[in-house]
Amino acid sequence: MGVRDRMTEKLQAAFAPARLEVIDESARHAGHAGARPEGETHFRVRIVAEAFRGTSRIERHRMINAALADEIAGGVHALAIEAGVPEAGG
Amino acid sequence: MGAIMGIEQFIENELKSNDVVLFMKGTPQFPQCGFSGQVVQILDYVGVPYKGINILENDELRQGIKDYSNWPTIPQLYVKGEFVGGCDIVREMFQANELQPFFKEKGVPVREQAAG
Numbered sequence: 730m731g732v733r734d735r736m737t738e739k740l741q742a743a744f745a746p747a748r749l750e751v752i753d754e755s756a757r758h759a760g761h762a763g764a765r766p767e768g769e770t771h772f773r774v775r776i777v778a779e780a781f782r783g784t785s786r787i788e789r790h791r792m793i794n795a796a797l798a799d800e801i802a803g804g805v806h807a808l809a810i811e812a813g814v815p816e817a818g819g
Numbered sequence: 820m821g822a823i824m825g826i827e828q829f830i831e832n833e834l835k836s837n838d839v840v841l842f843m844k845g846t847p848q849f850p851q852c853g854f855s856g857q858v859v860q861i862l863d864y865v866g867v868p869y870k871g872i873n874i875l876e877n878d879e880l881r882q883g884i885k886d887y888s889n890w891p892t893i894p895q896l897y898v899k900g901e902f903v904g905g906c907d908i909v910r911e912m913f914q915a916n917e918l919q920p921f922f923k924e925k926g927v928p929v930r931e932q933a934a935g
Contacts, residue, residue: 758853786911790890790908791890794890807854807892808891808892809906810907
């Protein structure tokens with residue numbers, strides 16, 4: 730399983746998100762420090778989950794970093810995070 | 820420095836002697852990572868004085884700052900000794916017009932923006 734799929738599974742399991750996108754942006758960082766020729770180094774997570782309601786930005790990032798600790802320790806060089814909560818009555 | 824100073828002590832000293840500290844890759848004049856560069860641009864735009872510390876010059880610091888904040892990535896912005904966040908958080912605060920009020924609340928002078 731690729732890194733992106735593994736990250737998606739872990740985030741699904743941890744937060745049961747209403748919306749989730751894990752985007753591999755490695756190609757945009759090719760040649761940059763931390764990039765590897767095989768990619769899978771730079772990711773963006775867009776996640777909307779009830780689990781984040783009432784939490785600060787730092788807390789959301791910490792929750793996501795904790796869920797993806799293995800990936801971050803194992804070669805994911807950069808993780809951009811956009812985390813929100815579902816709009817009421819949407 | 821006499822005896823070898825622990826990295827945690829080095830970090831605490833920097834945070835104590837500077838209101839706004841950015842641990843980054845490269846320098847404010849020459850950022851060596853796009854994420855660090857974005858935070859530099861935002862701080863320069865807001866007009867807040869800060870100290871940039873290049874973690875690429877010191878492997879011990881590069882790991883030490885991640886342990887200090889329990890935060891896995893660089894850049895890291897600190898205001899009055901308190902960890903504020905990395906690139907995404909600083910950018911979100913800036914875009915939500917929360918950054919200037921935040922600095923003011925903390926007693927850090929910012930350049931007054933033109934009205935409008």
